[in-house]
Amino acid sequence: MIGTSVFLGENLNEAIKENLVSMKEHGFTGIFSSLHIPEDESEYYLKRLKTLGEWAIELEMEIMMDVSGSSLTNVGLSFDRPKEILETGVTGLRIDYGISNEVIIKLSKDMKVSLNASTLTEKDIEELIEGGANFNHLEAWHNYYPRPETGLDKKSFIKKNQWLNQLGFRVVAFVPGEDKLRGPLFKGLPSLEKHRAIHPLAAAIELIEDCFVDDIYIGDPGLTQNTQIQFESYFKNKTMxxxxxxxxxxxxxxxxxxxxxxxxxxxxxxxxxxxxxxxxxxxxxxxxxxxxxxxxxxxxxxxxxxxxxxxxxxxxxxxxxxxxxxxxxxxxxxxxxxxxxxxxxxxxxxxxxxxx
Structure with a gap:
């Protein structure tokens, strides 16, 4: 799968939807977003979340939503009511800090759950197995890194992904966008530091060919039209x-x-x-x-x-x-x-x- 990012910190206007439609037309089937929000803006985020969910259902795209315990509560949702989360159009949750393996185990019964690939430990795996987690619903997603010089090193990244593959996880990572970089730093959102300034497709191919990554998401909100065409040409038509x-x-x-x-x-x-x-x-x-x-x-x-x-x-x-x-x-x-x-x-x- 290849996917894009849509963030809820701004109004979801027609231009954003048109970009999402274009991405879908060029083979992108996943959406990454985040509910890390200021508490006093929770009302706006819930409205935007519902809008994004409607778009995703209309376009037949999946949404992986980055959450913490408090961010979900702030928009009136709960880990105890996974069906309500699914009704918004969200198809999976990327689990961040402050969420126990016990909660992950319960969520995995009903929906896709993304674990933090970079911080996942053998102890976590043991607890998930012992608790009866549905591993068919579990994936391992790496972070993206807005600040230059903080992205991951390729050698250690590969080693971690080999271990995750052996455990049966689908591994997901980010490459930077180019058309509209996300603020406040506007320096791209890659998983690997070496990818911060290179062509997004070149970064994606390296992750797949060299780094044991299965799915690619564009960390920033957009790609130029020509780069979208290049992604479609490579992933759909197998042509560079x-x-x-x-x-x-x-x-x-x-x-x-x-x-x-x-x-x-x-x-x-x-x-x-x-x-x-x-x-x-x-x-x-x-x-x-x-x-x-x-x-x-x-x-x-x-x-x-x-x-x-x-x-x-x-x-x-x-x-x-x-x-x-x-x-x-x-x-x-x-x-x-x-x-x-x-x-x-x-x-x-x-x-x-x-x-x-």
Whole structure:
């Protein structure tokens, strides 16, 4: 599952709903929110919670709500009445400080419960087993970290997740957004510190491929439209979508637009389009050679003989080659995605002038 975040500290207006609809259209099926609220604003939060719940039911999305004991009480709900919680549209509770394992055990009989993945101990597991918790309803969610330099270290993160996987937990973690970062710091909301400033999709792929994470949520409230499209392309169509800018002097940029496949015998220095040079084409005339910096999109010219027409993307800085025309360049933001375009993976190149 991939999900987004909607916070209740502001009025849930039509623009927020439209963003949520867009996220659902691009494959996001979960919503994370929080009931950590000022006590004197509980009336407003309850109204917003009901609105969010109505939207989630309408869009067929799940809501995981971050709660403490007092925050739930402040909006007139109770751990003792889980059916009332479910009636709001909330499908699960992320348990925070001050809530006993006994309460968790009771809640797990009726609804999904998210445990704090970073602080969960073997003693907690023993108590949950002894108390008869429904482990089919339990998940392990990591925190996100608003303050720079406080996010988790990848090595210890992996070790913890391996342990959680062995216990049968579904592991969930956060990556930062980009379109509308959450205040007051506006520095992204990642689980891993290294992800604070990188492309959200690159962060998500690393969590899944390297870190034993099952589900990804965007910690901040939004993604740009193009990044939503990239998430859908990757998770639904299994295709890496890359946006590029045309080299001003090249006549061949349109030749690289479209869907390709990285060769199964993937190269160290470049992504190679598997079938590009086998297509029938006119002679490709050499253009003024320039350096092939990381992200350069190239097509081999007639000087390369039988390789004429081969399309590549540079994974590292490469020298000038008179046999190779540089026709476009992957935008800087998307270059962190290149390392995840593995052997055999389809990828698509779109030029900036046809971006939305």
């Amino acid at each position: 979508l890359l946006f590029a800018e045309q080299e001003a002097k090249s006549l061949y940029a349109l030749s690289v637009v479209g869907i390709h496949q990285n060769r199964w015998d993937n190269a160290r220095d470049v992504i190679r389009s598997a079938n590009a040079r086998f297509k029938k084409m006119d002679t490709i005339i050499p253009e003024s050679p320039i350096r092939r910096d990381k992200g350069s999109v190239t097509i081999d010219n007639i000087n390369y003989g039988r390789y004429m027409g081969e399309i590549q993307i540079s994974l590292t800085d490469l020298p000038i080659d008179e046999k190779v025309n540089v026709v476009a360049k992957i935008i800087e933001k998307d270059q962190s995605l290149l390392q995840w375009c593995k052997g055999g993976m389809p990828f698509e190149i779109r030029l900036n002038n046809i971006r939305e």
